[in-house]
Amino acid sequence: xxxxxxxxxxxxxxxxxxxxxxxxxxxxxxxxxxxxxxxxxxxxxxxxxxxxxxxxxxxxxxxxxxxxxxxxxxxxxxxxxxxxxxxxxxxxxxxxxxxxxxxxxxxxxxxxxxxxxxxxxxxxxxxxxxxxxxxxxxxxxxxxxxxxxxxxxxxxxxxxxxxxxxxxxxxxxxxxxxxxxxxxxxxxxxxxxxxxxxxxxxxxxxxxxxxxxxxxxxxxxxxxxxxxxxxxxxxxxxxxxxxxxxxxxxxxxxxxxxxxxxxxxxxxxxxxxxxxxxxxxxxxxxxxxxxxxxxxxxxxxxxxxxxxxxxxxxxxxxxxxxxxxxxxxxxxxxxxxxxxxxxxxxxxxxxxxxxxxxxxxxxxxxxxxxxxxxxxxxxxxxx
Numbered sequence: 617x618x619x620x621x622x623x624x625x626x627x628x629x630x631x632x633x634x635x636x637x638x639x640x641x642x643x644x645x646x647x648x649x650x651x652x653x654x655x656x657x658x659x660x661x662x663x664x665x666x667x668x669x670x671x672x673x674x675x676x677x678x679x680x681x682x683x684x685x686x687x688x689x690x691x692x693x694x695x696x697x698x699x700x701x702x703x704x705x706x707x708x709x710x711x712x713x714x715x716x717x718x719x720x721x722x723x724x725x726x727x728x729x730x731x732x733x734x735x736x737x738x739x740x741x742x743x744x745x746x747x748x749x750x751x752x753x754x755x756x757x758x759x760x761x762x763x764x765x766x767x768x769x770x771x772x773x774x775x776x777x778x779x780x781x782x783x784x785x786x787x788x789x790x791x792x793x794x795x796x797x798x799x800x801x802x803x804x805x806x807x808x809x810x811x812x813x814x815x816x817x818x819x820x821x822x823x824x825x826x827x828x829x830x831x832x833x834x835x836x837x838x839x840x841x842x843x844x845x846x847x848x849x850x851x852x853x854x855x856x857x858x859x860x861x862x863x864x865x866x867x868x869x870x871x872x873x874x875x876x877x878x879x880x881x882x883x884x885x886x887x888x889x890x891x892x893x894x895x896x897x898x899x900x901x902x903x904x905x906x907x908x909x910x911x912x913x914x915x916x917x918x919x920x921x922x923x924x925x926x927x928x929x930x931x932x933x934x935x936x937x938x939x940x941x942x943x944x945x946x947x948x949x950x951x952x953x954x955x956x957x958x959x960x961x962x963x964x965x966x967x968x969x970x971x972x973x974x975x976x977x978x979x980x981x982x983x984x985x986x987x988x989x990x991x992x993x994x995x996x997x998x999x
Contacts, residue, residue, distance in 0.1 A: 644668045644735060649927060651762040652743070654682050655770075656890040656904030658762075658930070663738050665763075671730035672756070672763055673740035676701060680741075683750055683765070694739075701732070701739065703746070710749050712741060721749045757884035760907035760928050764887035775886040777900060777937070782881055784942040790816045792972040801962040805831050814977055820870050821979040840981045841869060846996060847981060847989050858989035859996050879935075879944075880908070889933065899945065900937040907931050908949050928953045944970050 647665045650672065651658050659682050663675040681687045685705045693702040699714040711720045717731045726749075730742040743763055747754045753771040755764045766774075795811040813824040822841040828834065835851035844866045847858045861869075879885065888906025907928065930952045936945040946969040954961055 644733070647672070647761075649761050651760065651905070652679070652682075653762050653764045653888055653905050655766060656888055656906070658905040663736070665743075666735055666740055668730050668733060668740075672743050673730060673733065673735075674743045676732075676739040676741050679743055679746065683747060683752065685750075699734075701741075705750055708750060710746065712746075714739070719745065753883075753887055755883045755887040757882075757888075757907060760884075760931065762884070762888070762905075762907065764884055764906070766887040766890075770890065771883075771886050774889050774891065774902065777891070777902065777942070778879055778881055778885060778889075780942040781937050781944060782879060785879075785944060788943070789818050789974045790814075790972070790977045791970055791974070792977075794969050794971075796967045797964070799962055799964040801960055803960075807831075814979060816977050816979050817870065819979070820866070822869075823979045840979070840985065841866075842979065842981050847985055848995060849985075856985050856989040857992040857995050859992055859994075861996065865996070889935070894936075898939045900939050900942075902933075902935040902937070904933060905931060906933050908933055908947075941973075943973055946970065 645667050647667050650665045650667075652661070652665065652674065653659075659678075661675055661678045663678065666673050677687065677692060680692055680703060683705075685691050685703060691704045693704075695701070701712050703710040703712075707722075709722055712728075712732045713719070714732050714734055717728045719726045719728055726745070728742055728745055730745075732739060732741045734740070743765075744754050747765045751768055753766050753768045755766075756762075757764060791814075793811075793813045793815070795809075795813075797807075797809045797811075799807045801807075807828065807830050809826065809828040811824060811826045813822065815822050820841075822839070824839040826835075826837045826839070828837075837851050838847075838849040840847040844863065845858055845860050847856055849856050885906055885908070889902040889904040892901045892903050894901040908931075928951060930950075932950050934948045936947070937943065938945060946967065948968075949966045950964070951966075952961070952963045
């Protein structure tokens with residue numbers, strides 16, 4: 617019996633010595649919140665992604681199969697003796713070895729920024745290297761904790777579409793916009809808001825009406841922006857307040873809202889969206905599990921939501937563009953998230969539609985508003 621016990625202790629000691637160098641040499645942490653988005657869709661994995669020395673590694677077979685590698689021993693060949701793996705996809709042959717910072721692609725040696733490792737009995741490989749070696753574009757989006765992977769050609773195609781849309785939206789002279797923002801925080805708590813806006817870019821004027829219905833209160837607010845002045849009708853007193861702004865601050869309002877597009881033009885956006893078929897021949901449809909920070913920022917500001925303690929669990933964006941002008945028809949974003957401060961779960965839907973591009977608009981601040989509005993120098997900050 618003592619012999620068996622001694623053998624058992626020896627086995628544990630050997631395993632400890634085997635595992636210790638990996639943990640000591642490499643700072644490995646599990647990343648259950650990290651999302652892997654391939655071709656616009658968030659994938660699920662049996663084993664959690666890990667971070668080693670600030671690099672993301674994924675389970676060998678899980679990521680390879682999702683990248684289109686056939687799940688068989690011919691295309692994913694494991695050599696247990698030398699602890700190496702050979703990956704074959706189309707005309708690309710990749711060789712990696714556990715613990716080695718050297719790999720090869722079609723016989724050409726590559727130095728890795730993170731070596732493959734065995735963690736919890738599973739082989740993990742650096743996602744950035746393997747995806748790029750297979751001709752993919754890889755983007756890290758810190759705001760949503762997402763690794764986004766896309767075929768380079770499709771990435772370039774979406775980028776060209778978004779850049780054309782941004783240019784078209786920057787050139788508009790006027791438009792109308794309608795937004796619906798709905799949030800369900802559970803336990804009977806909900807917030808519903810709709811907003812109508814008319815924008816005159818040439819004269820730098822805006823009229824906006826915002827209605828908000830919460831579980832315990834409802835509000836109706838009117839806004840005017842004209843002649844370097846912002847006018848706001850208080851939802852509580854129904855009295856008008858105003859604040860006069862400097863030329864630069866007033867111009868900033870139109871610089872930030874004039875891109876009525878709210879598309880940030882980032883690599884994460886290009887990698888997370890894919891072009892999908894539309895029944896409308898005059899429409900371009902883009903869709904994907906991508907995070908639109910500017911749109912969510914707008915919604916959170918109008919609803920008074922603090923994003924500092926928010927963890928985003930799921931998100932999806934649908935964008936409709938006019939195929940002829942590349943101007944935006946509408947955009948929809950669905951988000952689910954958790955609030956770390958109070959452990960609540962919530963879902964939010966944001967819908968924005970645009971109409972009447974370059975139509976004649978006549979935004980006039982009523983005389984009674986101009987005459988009755990009380991000066992409030994802190995109004996801009998309060999809003």
